Amino acid sequence: MTGTPPQLIAVEEFFADPVFSHASISPDGTRIAYLAPKHGRPNVWVRGVGEEHEDAVCVTNDARRGIKSYYWTDDSRWLLYLQDTDGNEDWHLHRVDLDAPGEPAVDLTPLPPGLRVFAVDPAKSAPGDVLVWMNRRPEAIDVFRVDVATGEVHLHLEQPEPGGTVLLDRDGEPAFWSVLADDGACEFSAIDPETGRKRFLRRMGGPEHPHGLPLQMVTPDGTGLLVGAYQDSDDMRLVRIDRTTGAQTAVAAVAGHSLCTAGLAGPGAPPSTVFTSRRTGEVIAARFAGDRPRIEVLDPHFAEVHAALSALSDGVLHSVSSDVTEQRWVATFIHDRDPGATWFYDHATGESRLLFRPHPQLDPADLAPMTAVAFPARDGLRLPAFLTLPVGVEPRDLPLVLLVHGGPWCHDTWSYNPTVQFLANRGYAVLQVNFRGSTGYGKRHLTAAIGEFAGKMHDDLVDAADWAVARGYADPGRIAIAGGSYGGYAALVGATATPDYFAAAVDCAGISNLANFMRTLPPFTRPAMTNSWYRYVGDPEDPAQEADMLARSPVTMVERIRTPLLVAQGADDVRVIQDESVNIVEPLRARGVPVEHLVTAGEGHGFEHPENKVLLHRAIERHFADHLGGRRC
16 A cells, blocks of 8 residues: 655654553452553552552652563562663562552562572462572572562472472472473473472473473462473474373364464563463463464353453453452453553453553554565475565565564564564565574474574575565665574674675674674573574584584674674673674774674663663664665654
8 A cells, every 4th residue: 555654753752661561450359550651661550440540659669770570469468570780680579568659669589699580470379478489509490488578588499400490389389390301301200299209201392492391380280281392293282291190181282383482581571372360370371373373262261251352452462460250351462553452351240441552652553564474485494474564655666674583492473563663664664584493383493493593594584585575575775684682693694694685784682603602691591502502503612513603603704794784782781792792893893894883881682771772773773774765864
């Protein structure tokens, strides 16, 4: 559809923190908590279910990093939230007393630097307690029981062996033992409740599970373990492992679709793979990947609720919370142009009302639809992708930005993406391809990436851009590549391995030296790398493998770079350290090759502060306008 392009939308409007987000309802159903700005950062606010924001009380006061993740406890008096320091990922758990919201928050886990909270489970607790996983012993993640009211911390369970995890039932009692074998496979054993002895059940996993078997949730009755597994299929299913026999049973499976595990990435991550009942702890629905995320409902009561919620939006359910009776619900929806619209729904009365839109300053009519597409790679592998075309212009011979996701064991999905919308508003077609190695599209698609960093994984990206050119969408002389983390590495590979293909490149927190990257990862990540970085890329301690890794590293091909390059980095990034960008930028400057280097203080692996997101995207706007000819403010 052509016509008049929409007005240029200011960068600040795309990258401002949401006015409202992450809403949830209290266990007693009387109050709603959510994130909204204060001190220029997201903080937690609380209001009655029938009240407006004008009636709400801000109960946290974080002026540095802002709050991304919070929890209700079983007592609606208390809220908990996680926070790190300037992006260092040393998470601490803090408590807020809603009966005294003006009092300072209490750090329930005052850990020294380098130690952190890994997970919190308010459900697996005695009344008034929560269970917290943290590494007071630096190399072991033990479980602690924290009294929310008093702040007292007691060791609940010490992990008995390195590399293993005791999985707890709903009462917080040991039920299963999960351990990574030397080859990276997961071995599961049942734990006898009387003796504590382990009885081996099953061995699962391999390179098709680069992050280990996902979920690993004990069923509320303690008799089964839920995992994401392929069984005899190419598609990942939700599978139950029986505690007595070790038998596998598919709980949720959709032919041609895999469980969506994109959200299993830590505090503040995207939506989870499964929805669970607040009342019983049972899984009531599972999320699968596809052209749009697909919700497979497993519970009869939630089927009624889901049908009612689905009538409220033409998006896809993102997240839900309920009171303990599961009558009052707060639901948020995924949408490509109207993100995060959040509704209150009372199943007992049928009442529903819109609570808020996170970005009311953005008119969905001015934003660009995201469309699922697919095409073959040069070796025939099907490549799912998402194409976003600018509004109001003929979709022919456009400047194209190939936007590459991170991970690489992650995937793009149909959703609102502020960078995509910003680029489309500036007149660019945006193509996001789920290249081989992406999750969500089956075992074969994922494992086709083994040994293919800077090889077929890069070919997939070029093939995607060639498809857009062949379809007439893209001008072959105006193609850019951009991304963060693995996407930043891909951008650097694009500028080195195919220096004449791309008219511009943007690397944000990208790896330039695969061997150095692996050697400088935080120590706690290393046991889980067998089926990811070691299996897919190599072992830097093996001279032959290190040589291959260096041959696939942009730092060894930096002399080939002719593509105009923008490099961005968080100063406090502990995953991809600053050397990874410096080792690209300094040789280019020594050769007199223009390169912009943006380093921001107080940021880790990715930019969180709105002002730094604006700074980055203004730089991207200038960079692409100069080299691709798109619109600019």
